[in-house]
Amino acid sequence: MGTPKERHQQTEIELLRARLRSLRRAVDETEDLLNRYINAEQALRESEERFRLLVAAVKDYAIFMLDINGNILSWNSGAQRIKGYTANEIIGKHFSIFYTEEDLQDGKPPRELVIATEEGQYQEEGWRVRKDGTLFWANVLITAVFDEQGKLRGFAKVTRDMSDQKKAEEERERLHESEVQLERERAARQQAELLLQVRDEFLMATAHELRTPITALVGYTELLKRRLELGNLSVERMERPIQAVIEQAQRLERLTNTLLDMSWLEQGRVKLQRQAVDLRDITQRVLDSFTLLAEHHQLNLILPSSPLVIEGDEQRLEQIFYNLLQNAVKYSPNGGAITIELCAEKQQALIQVSDSGIGIGADDLPFLFDRFYRATNVSQHQINGLGIGLYIVKELVTLHNGTISVQSVPDHGTTFSIRLPLRP
Numbered sequence: 001m002g003t004p005k006e007r008h009q010q011t012e013i014e015l016l017r018a019r020l021r022s023l024r025r026a027v028d029e030t031e032d033l034l035n036r037y038i039n040a041e042q043a044l045r046e047s048e049e050r051f052r053l054l055v056a057a058v059k060d061y062a063i064f065m066l067d068i069n070g071n072i073l074s075w076n077s078g079a080q081r082i083k084g085y086t087a088n089e090i091i092g093k094h095f096s097i098f099y100t101e102e103d104l105q106d107g108k109p110p111r112e113l114v115i116a117t118e119e120g121q122y123q124e125e126g127w128r129v130r131k132d133g134t135l136f137w138a139n140v141l142i143t144a145v146f147d148e149q150g151k152l153r154g155f156a157k158v159t160r161d162m163s164d165q166k167k168a169e170e171e172r173e174r175l176h177e178s179e180v181q182l183e184r185e186r187a188a189r190q191q192a193e194l195l196l197q198v199r200d201e202f203l204m205a206t207a208h209e210l211r212t213p214i215t216a217l218v219g220y221t222e223l224l225k226r227r228l229e230l231g232n233l234s235v236e237r238m239e240r241p242i243q244a245v246i247e248q249a250q251r252l253e254r255l256t257n258t259l260l261d262m263s264w265l266e267q268g269r270v271k272l273q274r275q276a277v278d279l280r281d282i283t284q285r286v287l288d289s290f291t292l293l294a295e296h297h298q299l300n301l302i303l304p305s306s307p308l309v310i311e312g313d314e315q316r317l318e319q320i321f322y323n324l325l326q327n328a329v330k331y332s333p334n335g336g337a338i339t340i341e342l343c344a345e346k347q348q349a350l351i352q353v354s355d356s357g358i359g360i361g362a363d364d365l366p367f368l369f370d371r372f373y374r375a376t377n378v379s380q381h382q383i384n385g386l387g388i389g390l391y392i393v394k395e396l397v398t399l400h401n402g403t404i405s406v407q408s409v410p411d412h413g414t415t416f417s418i419r420l421p422l423r424p
């Protein structure tokens with residue numbers, strides 16, 4: 001067993017051994033840690049090197065670093081290819097060298113760094129300048145680089161030359177533009193053809209309208225001539241054909257006046273002879289001249305008791321009333337009621353001409369006042385006309401600073417309403 005001293009020494013040795021073991025373990029662990037750290041460091045260096053090589057080799061993108069002031073710190077082969085500078089020429093220079101004069105004056109380069117710092121990134125497409133002064137269309141991404149403490153370290157800048165894409169896009173736009181242009185031309189051609197067709201129809205209708213009175217005129221004058229030759233000159237035998245000649249000549253005169261009016265209105269050559277007129281007088285006058293034309297219709301007139309005075313051209317106002325009344329007669333069956341009503345309404349004279357005739361389909365209403373437009377009701381009922389009466393009415397009302405509108409129910413009737421400013 002040994003002496004107490006020997007036992008004590010033995011214990012101390014054991015203790016020392018244990019401490020030595022733990023020390024060795026600690027050294028092992030430290031060595032292990034150190035090795036791992038060295039390996040990691042190496043791996044990081046290798047990875048950084050690989051990344052550096054990768055960046056350096058990228059040809060399609062200019063990738064480079066800026067310091068916090070915007071000076072260039074690194075340069076890759078893509079940057080050299082796209083911008084034309086070698087690394088030696090450009091490193092240390094300020095990145096604003098790539099911007100156009102206009103952008104420089106606008107303070108764009110520093111503004112982009114401010115945005116990138118505040119928002120983390122700045123991206124745009126725009127013009128940039130190469131070393132040789134030529135421009136290219138660039139897609140630019142600036143990313144702010146912060147360290148672990150959140151301190152700004154600089155910026156990574158990636159620029160891509162989009163000139164080819166831009167060119168392709170412009171080419172596409174050009175193609176699209178020319179397609180649009182072609183389409184426009186096609187539409188214009190179609191419109192022109194339609195106008196030609198409308199004009200042809202109008203000429204046919206005009207010829208037709210002219211032929212009827214001319215045939216009548218020829219017939220009646222030949223009749224008169226024959227009667228003259230026969231010496232048959234009694235008043236009874238002469239009066240009817242002479243009256244017919246006068247009526248047909250008047251019809252022709254009205255027709256030519258209408259055609260002239262249309263072309264004068266089109267050219268803006270119609271000038272009003274304005275004076276104060278009481279619309280009640282005009283209406284009465286037109287109605288008086290209508291008794292024969294409307295002998296198979298029932299005419300009603302509703303007039304206000306006091307004068308309805310406007311500043312207008314008497315003849316043109318008569319023409320407006322005449323055209324509307326003529327249509328009311330033409331487009332309603334015999335026996336149909338036609339009402340003309342005049343009244344004052346909110347500083348305006350309101351004139352309404354209503355009939356209980358064939359009416360107009362809703363699809364036609366928006367075009368009714370267009371030149372040459374005839375609604376489908378005319379073909380259904382085979383009614384002749386030129387499609388310019390309402391155009392003239394509308395233009396004359398407009399010259400009087402008034403408005404015209406229409407309400408209609410097919411097979412029930414139509415009401416035209418005209419509003420003209422009353423004389424103050």
Ligand code: ADP
Nearest residue numbers: 327328331359374375385386387388389390414
């Ligand atoms: P048109 O010589 O054909 O009568 P307008 O310009 O006077 O020419 O009228 C244009 C078209 O409006 C007519 O063709 C007809 O279809 C329609 N229209 C005009 N007035 C009436 C009415 N009172 N009732 C029904 N249809 C009408």
